[in-house]
Amino acid sequence: xxxxxxxxxxxSLRIKKCRDIHEQFIIEGDKLVDEFLHSTWGITDVYAxxxxxxxxxxxxxxxxNQLSEIKKDELKKISSLKSPHNVLAIIKxxxxxxxxxxxxxxxxLVLDDVxxxxxxxxxxxxxxxxxxxxxxxxxxxxxxxxxxxxQASMGAMLQxxxxxxxxxxxxxxxxRFKLPVYGTFPDGKSVYDLPxxxxxxxxxxxEAQGLSEKYFPYITExxxxxxxPGEKKGIDSLNVSVATAIICSEFRRRKP
Amino acid sequence: xxxxxxxxxxxSLRIKKCRDIHEQFIIEGDKLVDEFLHSTWGITDVYAxxxxxxxxxxxxxxxxNQLSEIKKDELKKISSLKSPHNVLAIIKxxxxxxxxxxxxxxxxLVLDDVxxxxxxxxxxxxxxxxxxxxxxxxxxxxxxxxxxxxQASMGAMLQxxxxxxxxxxxxxxxxRFKLPVYGTFPDGKSVYDLPxxxxxxxxxxxEAQGLSEKYFPYITExxxxxxxPGEKKGIDSLNVSVATAIICSEFRRRKP
Numbered sequence: 010x011x012x013x014x015x016x017x018x019x020x021s022l023r024i025k026k027c028r029d030i031h032e033q034f035i036i037e038g039d040k041l042v043d044e045f046l047h048s049t050w051g052i053t054d055v056y057a058x059x060x061x062x063x064x065x066x067x068x069x070x071x072x073x074n075q076l077s078e079i080k081k082d083e084l085k086k087i088s089s090l091k092s093p094h095n096v097l098a099i100i101k102x103x104x105x106x107x108x109x110x111x112x113x114x115x116x117x118l119v120l121d122d123v124x125x126x127x128x129x130x131x132x133x134x135x136x137x138x139x140x141x142x143x144x145x146x147x148x149x150x151x152x153x154x155x156x157x158x159x160q161a162s163m164g165a166m167l168q169x170x171x172x173x174x175x176x177x178x179x180x181x182x183x184x185r186f187k188l189p190v191y192g193t194f195p196d197g198k199s200v201y202d203l204p205x206x207x208x209x210x211x212x213x214x215x216e217a218q219g220l221s222e223k224y225f226p227y228i229t230e231x232x233x234x235x236x237x238p239g240e241k242k243g244i245d246s247l248n249v250s251v252a253t254a255i256i257c258s259e260f261r262r263r264k265p
Numbered sequence: 266x267x268x269x270x271x272x273x274x275x276x277s278l279r280i281k282k283c284r285d286i287h288e289q290f291i292i293e294g295d296k297l298v299d300e301f302l303h304s305t306w307g308i309t310d311v312y313a314x315x316x317x318x319x320x321x322x323x324x325x326x327x328x329x330n331q332l333s334e335i336k337k338d339e340l341k342k343i344s345s346l347k348s349p350h351n352v353l354a355i356i357k358x359x360x361x362x363x364x365x366x367x368x369x370x371x372x373x374l375v376l377d378d379v380x381x382x383x384x385x386x387x388x389x390x391x392x393x394x395x396x397x398x399x400x401x402x403x404x405x406x407x408x409x410x411x412x413x414x415x416q417a418s419m420g421a422m423l424q425x426x427x428x429x430x431x432x433x434x435x436x437x438x439x440x441r442f443k444l445p446v447y448g449t450f451p452d453g454k455s456v457y458d459l460p461x462x463x464x465x466x467x468x469x470x471x472e473a474q475g476l477s478e479k480y481f482p483y484i485t486e487x488x489x490x491x492x493x494p495g496e497k498k499g500i501d502s503l504n505v506s507v508a509t510a511i512i513c514s515e516f517r518r519r520k521p
Contacts (some may be wrong), residue, residue, distance in 0.1 A: 013445045103476035127383055131504050138503055162502075201518045220334075237396035237517040247394055248387050251510040254503070258511045263495040 011056070012085045019056075019087040019099065025152045032102045036093060036155035038094045044164040047073055051101035054086065073098075089156045102154060105170045106177075107145070113186040114261055115208055117143040119176060121224060122148050122215040130161020131250035132213075137165035139257040143212075144171045145179055157256035180227035182209065190229045192220055193252060196233035200259045207264060213253050219246075232256065267312070275312075275343040275355065281408045288358045294350045301340060303326055307357035312343065312442035315353035331364045343388075345412045357402040358410060361426045363401070363435075369442040371464055373399040375432060377408050377480060378471040379424065379505060387506035388415020388469075393421035395513040400427045401435055401466075422432055439466065444486045448476055453487035456515045463520060469509050475502075501506035 021027040022035050033053055036045055039061060045052060046069045054075040062070075062078055070076070118136055129151050136144055136160045151158060153171040177217050180190065187208040212228060214220035220228075234247060234255050247255070275415040277283040278291050289309055292301055295317060299307060304327045310331040318326075318334055326332070340349045363493055379385050383472040385407050392400055405413060436446065466485060470476035476484075490503060490511050501512070 024341070045388065131507060134504060135507055138490075138492045155339070163502075221421075234394075235517075236394045237520065246419075248390060248506075248509070250385060250504075251391055251507060254507040254511055255514045264493065 010229060011077075011079055012087065016086050019097070022027060023089060023156055025098050025155065027104070028152070028154050032157070033099050034073070034102060035089070035097060035157070036159055037088060037090055038099055039096055039165050041159070042096045042098045042121050043069075044167055045100060045197075045209045048167050049102060049168060050167070053099040053101050055098045056084065057082065057096035074142075081199045095162065105172065106224055107143075107172055107174070108233075109182070109186075112206060112210075113185065113188060114142055115143075116257075117145060117210050117247075118257075119210050119212045119254065120144060120146045120150050121176060121212065121221050122147050123213070126151050126155045126157035127161045128216065128248065128250040129153060129155075129159040129161075130165075132253050133158070133162040133169050133171065134165040135250065135254045135257055137162075137168040139261045141257065144169055145176070146171060148173050177223060177227075180210075180224060184227065191226055191232050191256075192224070192228040192230070193233060194220075194231040194258070195233065197233035200205070200232045200234050200256055201235065203232060205260045206262055207260075211253070211256060211260070213249055216249050217246055266308075267333075267342065272342050275353070277286075277462070278308050278355070279345060279412055281411070284358070284408070284410050289355050290358060291345070291353060291412055293344060293346055293412070293417055294358055295352055296414075297420050298352045298354045299325075300326065300353060300357060300423060304423050306359060306423070309355040311352060311354045312340065313352035314340065315380055321420075339484045343428050343510065346416075361428065363428055363430070365438070365442075368399055368439065368447060368466075369434050369444060369464060370511075372397050373401060373466050374509065374513075375435075375468045376400060376402045377432060377468065377477055378403050378474070379469070380472055382407050382411045382413035383417045383443070384504070384506045385409060385411075386414040386419075386421075388509050389418040389425050389427065390421040391506065391510045391513055392426040393418075395517050397513065398425060400425055401425060401432070402429050403432045404429050431479055432484075433479060436466075436480060440483065447488050447512075448480070448484035448486070449489060449512070450487040452488065453489035454507070455491050456488045456512055459486065461516045462520055463516075467497070467509070467512060469505055472505055 019035065022033055028034050028254060030175060036042060042159050052073055055073045056079050058081055059078055087097055118141055133144065153166060189206045190212065191209065192212040212224060234252060275291065284290050308329055311329045312333050312335050314337055315334055330432060340353060343353055374397055409422060425444055443463045444469065447465065448468040468476055468480060492506060
């Protein structure tokens with residue numbers, strides 16, 4: 010049985026400010042909750058139907074010390090999905106520290122002000138697929154703990170660390186490694202032809218504005234995804250998550 | 266001034282059944298309406314603020330015979346956007362005929378039951394970028410005239426013809442060209458290594474279920490996008506629009 014206060018608290022976590030204050034966020038869905046239960050993240054509360062609880066192994070049941078059995082109707086009151094699954098969990102936010110040594114040994118993504126939750130979630134999923142472990146975001150990028158981001162990332166955030174910081178300071182600091190910093194520009198070189206480094210940064214810009222000019226001085230390589238057959242005829246860009254995926258795929262294709 | 270009946274009619278076009286009956290759909294936004302005005306599609310009505318009308322060239326004004334000036338508050342009543350732009354237009358649906366000669370001379374996409382409007386819109390945009398002119402969808406695929414599909418496709422549907430038909434019949438008919446039919450499978454060959462034909466079909470499946478078994482007999486080449494560094498660790502798939510983009514990019518990279 011859910012109290013009014015519990016319902017109020019859970020629903021408040023849809024708002025970034027409340028997630029920040031409580032250092033909590035919501036995940037939903039049988040598969041996603043299962044993946045978090047198998048991870049090292051802290052599970053604060055689990056609200057589930059009898060059906061879900063019955064399938065829980067004793068080991069995992071021990072991990073979910075705050076397990077509440079609720080009815081499907083009650084789940085609807087706290088879910089942000091049209092068709093709620095069988096379980097919703099509250100997770101404690103993790104805080105990571107930027108590990109510059111790790112960054113200097115691989116590829117990382119840098120996002121300037123990506124606004125759409127679906128895009129960020131998809132980018133996290135792309136990063137996980139292509140073995141990119143770090144995403145550094147400008148402070149105005151949509152919150153990775155937004156329920157729509159989590160839904161779109163499909164558990165990929167268990168494998169990718171997402172940071173928010175001032176990107177100019179970050180890029181200044183990163184410059185000491187003398188590694189390539191890639192950005193996409195209409196006058197860039199074809200991503201299919203340019204030599205691509207196995208370590209460095211890939212900068213992706215806002216959906217409408219692209220990359221902010223203040224980052225231009227830190228970009229060492231200008232990229233472009235060629236359209237086909239070369240004329241654009243009105244389509245002036247690709248969706249940012251799609252462009253990120255194509256570029257990451259090109260970097261990974263070159264690796265043995 | 267919008268009448269109640271007009272508001273009711275426009276809002277009804279958010280529902281597929283009503284779009285089918287009236288053979289109309291809605292587009293929104295200054296850029297998108299401008300692109301449709303420059304196209305051969307039939308513009309039924311345009312509802313716009315004075316600001317938008319003032320910037321309209323005489324040639325385009327002539328094309329918009331049913332132009333109604335409305336206030337921003339009125340636009341909110343008929344818009345499906347959180348922040349409406351300055352214009353909304355009703356467009357007459359076009360009916361295309363499948364041109365098998367055109368299909369046999371290039372790449373086309375075949376979609377099995379793609380459900381998310383954002384995914385279909387993004388796929389249409391990817392197709393336009395990579396010069397793919399035809400998308401053939403199973404009847405249960407989300408409607409391309411759904412406002413969310415149109416919003417995500419960003420005008421790309423002016424360059425891509427989208428068909429709905431029984432895919433088994435279509436694939437049987439297409440088989441006479443003896444061209445490759447590509448599908449993605451976990452046990453497929455790496456898309457980076459497989460020879461890719463400049464003509465043929467690329468089949469993409471539903472977000473959760475993948476490709477339906479009934480299409481397997483028609484697939485001649487099994488593809489796979491390798492993850493990196495080769496182990497998947499819980500991420501078992503990419504978003505369908507992202508996978509489509511990576512595969513299309515690989516096909517186009519090979520072409521001079």
